[in-house]
Amino acid sequence: MTAELVRGQNHPLSQARLEIRVSAGTPIVAAAALGDEQGRIHGVEWVAHPGAPTLPGLEVSRQAAADHRLAVDLDAMPEAVHRVSVLLALPTGVGGPTSFGAVPAPFVAVTGLDGAEVASYTVAGLESESAVVALELYRRQGAWKVRAIGQGYAGGLADLFNDQGLAQAHQLAGGINDAVAQGVARSIPAPPRPDGDRSRQAAAPAVGPDQSGQAQQGTTSGATAPQPTSPYGNQTPGQPAPPPNSPYGTTDPTQPSAPTSGGPIDYSHPRRQNAAPPPPPPTAPPAQPGQPAQPVAGDATGWSMEERLYNQVWGMFEDLARTTAAYRSAVDFAESRMEKELDQVLSDPRSRIGGQGDAAREAAQAKHSQLVNQARATLDRDLAQLSAESQVVEPALPPAYARWDNPVWHGYRVPMEIPMALRLGELHLPESAELRIPMLVRLPLERGLWIDSGRGGSLEGSFHDSHDLSRLAMETAVAHAARLLAVYPAGEFTVHVIDPAGSGAQALAPLVQTGVLAAPPAVGAAGVADVLARLTQRVDLVQMALRAGAPDSLPPGFDTSQQLLIVNDFPHGFDDRAVNQLRYLADEGPAVGVHLMMVADREEAAGYGPLLDPLWRALLRLTPVADDHLADPWVGHAWTYEPSLVPPGSQVLQQVLTQVAAARAKHW
Known part of the structure; x- marks a missing residue:
């Protein structure tokens, strides 16, 4: 059962490997700082942030985003570390909001590897603050607990780090802002996600690399990622809000959602309750039991086929990103685990005598191969499903989304309306070089x-x-x-x-x-x-x-x-x-x-x-x-x-x- 924390409240943690999930409704920076028994940060190397996202037992997101998943392994924390503080901040110099009082209250949840929430906290009551210590994991008498903090700083990350006793507070804050700005510059603009739609995949528990069993299949694309080995989730991009003249209307996004009677308040997407249109009924034949569903072009939410295809392409893009991230994280975990086991063997002089050391090395290498092969099998399954989806989606794309060699161009006519987006090329990853995802950007262009x-x-x-x-x-x-x-x-x-x-x-x-x-x-x-x-x-x-306020005042013939x-x-x-x-x-x-x-x-x-x-x-x-x-x-x-x-x-x-x-x- 989830513990819904209020400021200052704590809750025990019974698991060592955790995820910290953040949902903010607007792009924010997520970082984490390690502290000693007094909570002091010993140096910049004790802070994980977009410019340096990994520390022993800790990994954070590499750029600003509306949703984050931070990976934590408490067993891997150095002995000198007694606190892990989760830090949130609004990015500076990118044209976004400058205080948390102008955005939805961030929601932070500590979850197990199966996605089940252990504790959650909505960081409410912020006004002029632009950085906040959301919560902390702390060690007390050999056991770990989580505490809701909610301490905000109007001066941003510099004030936050200075309050934590870090001498290089301003330099570190500047470095983080520079790393975020560079990430924004090289990042492909994401579509709006007002609803946090999850239409492409159903929530399903995943199986970690050190557990037996098979990960469950997604409902549509099949590209589910083994979450325990990745600090990132399997969320799919949200869908655009209804058009202004839509008969469906929208809910006022400035009003908080009302709690349902008899149950906990849903803080998963605070103040965002705009309804998205339902997906079209599938036209492909039903899948056989135990087999993934047959892919269908336009099988995503949207108000038109063009919008459904746009959302489907972005869903494929995110599915490939996340399943590859899970595979890479699983391989990294297998390698670090093998190195740790080998170090333990070599540190004991008795294991170096006779065949005991060789047997231990062979066992560690065998376990490494097993974990990597399991991760690759999951990746190959997801890639096969995404490739099948690509084969039906690519021929169905309209001219704005299609390659120049697509036959749709042979029937080209000058359009009467501006499309949602434009294709600027193709994207692929080294693990799946044959699978190409169309790179679509919204129109009109937001950047040159x-x-x-x-x-x-x-x-x-x-x-x-x-x-x-x-x-x-x-x-x-x-x-x-x-x-x-x-x-x-x-x-x-x-x-x-x-x-x-x-x-x-x-x-x-x-x-x-x-x-x-x-x-x-x-x-x-x-x-x-x-x-x-x-x-x-x-x-x-x-x-x-x-x-x-007079757009009609432009010169005649403008x-x-x-x-x-x-x-x-x-x-x-x-x-x-x-x-x-x-x-x-x-x-x-x-x-x-x-x-x-x-x-x-x-x-x-x-x-x-x-x-x-x-x-x-x-x-x-x-x-x-x-x-x-x-x-x-x-x-x-x-x-x-x-x-x-x-x-x-x-x-x-x-x-x-x-x-x-x-x-x-x-x-x-």
């Missing part, structure tokens, strides 16, 4: 794009010289721009190009020859200055109109379409004024419909120094060749990204752009 024309340390990039990479980067930019033009209704998306030296003329030919550009590519210093001046002025005008600026060969041909204008467009443009696509090598721009670092962080980095530089928003895997390019010799790009140009001419 940076097509990296440098080698960037990638293996694939090392096989190309700088000229080839520049050419491939421009071809990638053109493919992305063409896709954006293709999925917007006629006249609702405008593309500008800056090519100071004209080096991208060959790659830009499809856009120029079909006439889909607003004007010929700007060349020379005068052309660069003219385009940047017009777009920055546009941003200023729209911002002033919106701030004045182009209200979304704008995309492709910048090639940066920083060549750009003076300091132009650089500042680009930074302004990257920061302020997306909110008012002006988007930036940079084609640049960061090393070549190093002459401008750290002044350009905010520019790169504001953009979503993509590469023209395969590179493992993107992170998922759940467990932070380094995913290999491959761009969505037109197959060699295909005429699909020309055909699509010709239709876009014809529709554009009719519109104007």
